[in-house]
Amino acid sequence: MVEQLKRVLATYSRPMHWLIVALGLYVTFEVPGGMNVSPQRSFAWLRFFLLVFVIGGGVGVFVGDHLASAFSPARARLVPRLARAHFIVVAFLTTSVAVAAIHIGNDLPLNPAARLGQAGIAVAMVLVGVTFTWGPISSAFVIQILAFLPFLTAHYEPLGEAIDALGKAIMINGRSSAVLSVILLDCLGAIGVVNRVRRVHEESREIVRAAWILDMQAGRAWPQRALNRLDHLLAAILAAPDAASRLRLEFRKAAVPMAAGNSLSTMAVVIAGGWALGLGLRFFGAPFAYAGYIMLGMFLLFVLFSGLSLLDWKKRLQWLLMLPIRRRDLIGSVGSELVSSCARSGLAFAVAAWVLQSASTPFAVEGFAPVWPILAMWSLQFPLLAFLSLGIVSSIAFVRVILAIILLWTMLVGLGMTAAGESVTVVVLASLIGAALLLASYFFWLDVEAN
Amino acid sequence: MSEVILELRGVHKSFGRAGAKPVLTGVDLAISRGRVLGLLGKNGAGKTTLLKCALGLMRMSAGTATIFGEDSWNLSAEAKARIGYVPQKLEFQGWLKVRQTLAYFGSFYPRWNGVLVELLRERWELDAEARVGTLSAGQVQKLGLLVAMGHEPELLVLDEPAASLDPEARRAFLAAVVDIAADWRRTVILSTHLTSDLERVATDIVILKNGTVFYDGAMDDLKESVRSLVVTSDRALPSRADIPGVLAYEIMGNHAVITLAGVTPSLVDELERTYKADVEVRDLTLEDIFVEMHRG
Numbered sequence: 001m002v003e004q005l006k007r008v009l010a011t012y013s014r015p016m017h018w019l020i021v022a023l024g025l026y027v028t029f030e031v032p033g034g035m036n037v038s039p040q041r042s043f044a045w046l047r048f049f050l051l052v053f054v055i056g057g058g059v060g061v062f063v064g065d066h067l068a069s070a071f072s073p074a075r076a077r078l079v080p081r082l083a084r085a086h087f088i089v090v091a092f093l094t095t096s097v098a099v100a101a102i103h104i105g106n107d108l109p110l111n112p113a114a115r116l117g118q119a120g121i122a123v124a125m126v127l128v129g130v131t132f133t134w135g136p137i138s139s140a141f142v143i144q145i146l147a148f149l150p151f152l153t154a155h156y157e158p159l160g161e162a163i164d165a166l167g168k169a170i171m172i173n174g175r176s177s178a179v180l181s182v183i184l185l186d187c188l189g190a191i192g193v194v195n196r197v198r199r200v201h202e203e204s205r206e207i208v209r210a211a212w213i214l215d216m217q218a219g220r221a222w223p224q225r226a227l228n229r230l231d232h233l234l235a236a237i238l239a240a241p242d243a244a245s246r247l248r249l250e251f252r253k254a255a256v257p258m259a260a261g262n263s264l265s266t267m268a269v270v271i272a273g274g275w276a277l278g279l280g281l282r283f284f285g286a287p288f289a290y291a292g293y294i295m296l297g298m299f300l301l302f303v304l305f306s307g308l309s310l311l312d313w314k315k316r317l318q319w320l321l322m323l324p325i326r327r328r329d330l331i332g333s334v335g336s337e338l339v340s341s342c343a344r345s346g347l348a349f350a351v352a353a354w355v356l357q358s359a360s361t362p363f364a365v366e367g368f369a370p371v372w373p374i375l376a377m378w379s380l381q382f383p384l385l386a387f388l389s390l391g392i393v394s395s396i397a398f399v400r401v402i403l404a405i406i407l408l409w410t411m412l413v414g415l416g417m418t419a420a421g422e423s424v425t426v427v428v429l430a431s432l433i434g435a436a437l438l439l440a441s442y443f444f445w446l447d448v449e450a451n
Numbered sequence: 452m453s454e455v456i457l458e459l460r461g462v463h464k465s466f467g468r469a470g471a472k473p474v475l476t477g478v479d480l481a482i483s484r485g486r487v488l489g490l491l492g493k494n495g496a497g498k499t500t501l502l503k504c505a506l507g508l509m510r511m512s513a514g515t516a517t518i519f520g521e522d523s524w525n526l527s528a529e530a531k532a533r534i535g536y537v538p539q540k541l542e543f544q545g546w547l548k549v550r551q552t553l554a555y556f557g558s559f560y561p562r563w564n565g566v567l568v569e570l571l572r573e574r575w576e577l578d579a580e581a582r583v584g585t586l587s588a589g590q591v592q593k594l595g596l597l598v599a600m601g602h603e604p605e606l607l608v609l610d611e612p613a614a615s616l617d618p619e620a621r622r623a624f625l626a627a628v629v630d631i632a633a634d635w636r637r638t639v640i641l642s643t644h645l646t647s648d649l650e651r652v653a654t655d656i657v658i659l660k661n662g663t664v665f666y667d668g669a670m671d672d673l674k675e676s677v678r679s680l681v682v683t684s685d686r687a688l689p690s691r692a693d694i695p696g697v698l699a700y701e702i703m704g705n706h707a708v709i710t711l712a713g714v715t716p717s718l719v720d721e722l723e724r725t726y727k728a729d730v731e732v733r734d735l736t737l738e739d740i741f742v743e744m745h746r747g
Contacts, residue, residue, distance in 0.1 A: 234551050238558050243528070246558060250544075316542045318508055323559050324532035327507075327525065450508040 243325040244333035251313065251334045252341060266345055270352035279361050302349075303342050303381045307388030310338070314392060318450035331445045335389075339438060342381055350378040372423035379427045380414045382434020383407070389441035393448055453483040456606055456638045457505055462514035464500050474500045476662035478514070482655075484605075485635040487628070489653035489670070490642040491741055496659040498642045499539055502610050506536060518606065532560055535604030537612045541595045545584025549594060552583055553601065560602035568601045574623050588615040596624060600631065607631060607639045613648055621648065628652050646738040656737070658744060665744065670737070677740045678714040682707045684728035694718070698743040710735070710743040 233249070240246040313320075313334065320330060357369030387407035391400045410433075417426045462478040465471070474497040482488055492498045503509040505516050507523035516523040519530045526534075543552055549572070557563035572579065575593045586594065592615045599607060609628075613621045629652055631637050643649060649656065649670075656673050658666040666673060677698065682688065688707045692700040699710040714732065722730050735743070 230546050234555065238554060243559050318538045319542065321508055322506065322531060322534060322536045324528045326528055449510055450503065
């Protein structure tokens with residue numbers, strides 16, 4: 001064990017590694033300052049979120065990666081994508097400790113739903129044997145951050161007081177005992193995962209599953225049901241009356257991760273899932289006040305994925321632009337498909353969120369929830385999609401980073417205004433700004449080059 | 452004079468901030484119907500960029516490009532239906548079978564020759580039921596060629612099409628190109644490093660060098676014009692050859708090898724007289740010519 005820990009430390013021999021560690025340390029000291037602000041100040045929110053991203057994405061992933069590579073057996077490391085599922089889980093757990101520590105400082109009970117959601121994702125990743133891409137990692141952290149959103153309505157204290165509060169939480173404040181147990185669970189989980197990484201080999205279940213997913217991605221191991229569905233889809237594509245319709249259908253399959261064509265079933269699944277979560281939480285005696293917002297947060301994540309699928313689409317542009325369809329018709333039909341699919345699915349999520357807000361379980365109707373906050377979150381998808389689209393169409397990395405920061409800021413302003421009871425303004429502004437930006441992105445796409 | 456299918460005038464293309472990296476610096480080119488044009492150039496010479504600018508896939512920094520008389524950037528659906536293109540990097544949907552991929556692309560074209568596609572597919576031994584995601588690079592290349600050739604385009608643009616093919620498949624592919632080119636209405640542009648392939652099928656050659664067209668003419672004219680002269684004399688030969696059109700000059704005492712463009716019988720006679728030498732004229736392969744052209 002000592003040797004392995006030495007190997008972990010030895011991996012920090014390169015300047016870049018120290019730079020990342022330094023960044024992590026900077027973040028550790030900067031976070032309290034970032035949090036000691038009124039949540040109404042959107043710039044402070046943005047700063048806070050960026051810092052959380054750095055903690056999660058930078059330090060957590062980095063540490064997890066090193067743990068996985070140092071502790072896994074040499075032979076097992078030859079297996080393609082070995083231990084990446086574990087590495088993600090380790091990253092999760094280490095980040096969770098950091099984020100939980102921050103929240104303890106505010107003497108707030110951690111949102112059990114968020115914790116449950118996190119644990120669920122972590123377990124799912126191990127079971128499915130998720131393959132490593134930035135997508136799952138970033139999405140996981142987005143979920144985590146969205147899940148923590150409700151806490152941002154509170155006032156954060158500096159780290160000194162946080163430490164005091166931690167002491168109180170452990171020694172006195174029975175209300176925060178749940179937080180302590182979460183941290184302990186995270187630590188135990190991290191130890192368990194590292195232990196598993198040490199023992200993993202080619203025949204381990206998660207590695208076999210990861211290999212199966214790789215095969216499936218390469219088209220070698222598609223389940224028959226999925227193939228039948230794809231055959232039906234192809235038949236529908238081929239039966240489409242014109243080139244634009246065919247491209248729309250093909251893009252819907254490739255780009256939109258949710259059942260965009262069947263919004264009712266999406267809505268039913270989300271409500272059922274929310275109620276199951278609510279019942280589970282109720283069983284443990286935990287409140288479930290934010291179910292609707294979490295579901296909408298998940299929806300925004302889906303929008304994110306849909307938007308990001310434009311990346312894949314852009315790669316195939318050199319084929320698509322040579323198909324017998326005018327450039328403007330091609331861009332217009334695919335763009336409108338993306339927006340309308342997301343809008344439809346968003347509506348399904350919004351209705352589901354409203355139902356969950358009104359009745360956290362089928363047996364606990366708590367009156368009709370206000371509609372405007374949910375509509376506000378639904379409308380935020382339009383600027384989100386537009387910024388993603390603009391970022392992807394741009395070939396300049398700097399522009400992409402700037403757009404990502406503006407996007408994050410816009411979302412935070414929107415969510416902050418929603419939390420502050422200005423939902424109607426958010427709906428109007430998000431719709432108008434979203435429409436204008438989507439139109440602008442359409443014109444940028446018209447000028448896109450197929451590299 | 453035959454109809455010009457593709458025309459480029461003063462094409463400039465730069466990359467980077469404020470055009471810091473110029474790739475094409477004034478390309479003029481007119482390609483007539485019925486030609487099989489081989490596009491040659493070193494790595495990074497701008498062949499792919501030129502083809503993409505010509506097809507409207509890349510915006511030119513300056514200049515004009517037209518295909519079938521239409522602006523390349525704004526080609527109509529009808530004009531695009533007359534073009535087939537195989538890019539260097541092929542991206543297909545991995546979940547589709549070969550048969551389905553062909554059906555998908557075929558559905559976009561009013562004139563899709565399923566019989567030709569099936570014939571070529573069988574000749575190239577491409578399994579119709581195989582998932583695209585399981586195909587090797589060479590097989591994907593074959594699929595790309597089928598997709599580009601299925602609608603029997605009047606203009607077929609192939610960017611490094613045979614790079615991933617095995618010798619047998621390459622031969623079959625070249626035979627297919629010859630078949631296509633046999634129809635006088637068709638024009639083929641073939642960008643490749645494989646000069647032996649071009650020698651088999653190309654009627655015309657364009658050589659790109661330093662961002663411009665270094666040579667544009669018939670293959671036969673090029674091979675007729677660029678030759679090596681092996682000069683053997685009793686006396687010492689000069690260290691520099693003061694002859695117009697010299698591409699390369701190698702001297703070893705009384706023995707020299709001069710590669711030049713524009714070899715004529717009178718020039719050979721003049722060399723024999725001046726240096727009291729025996730001059731042997733040697734034909735060059737396209738690869739030799741290409742190498743010599745880039746040596747100077």
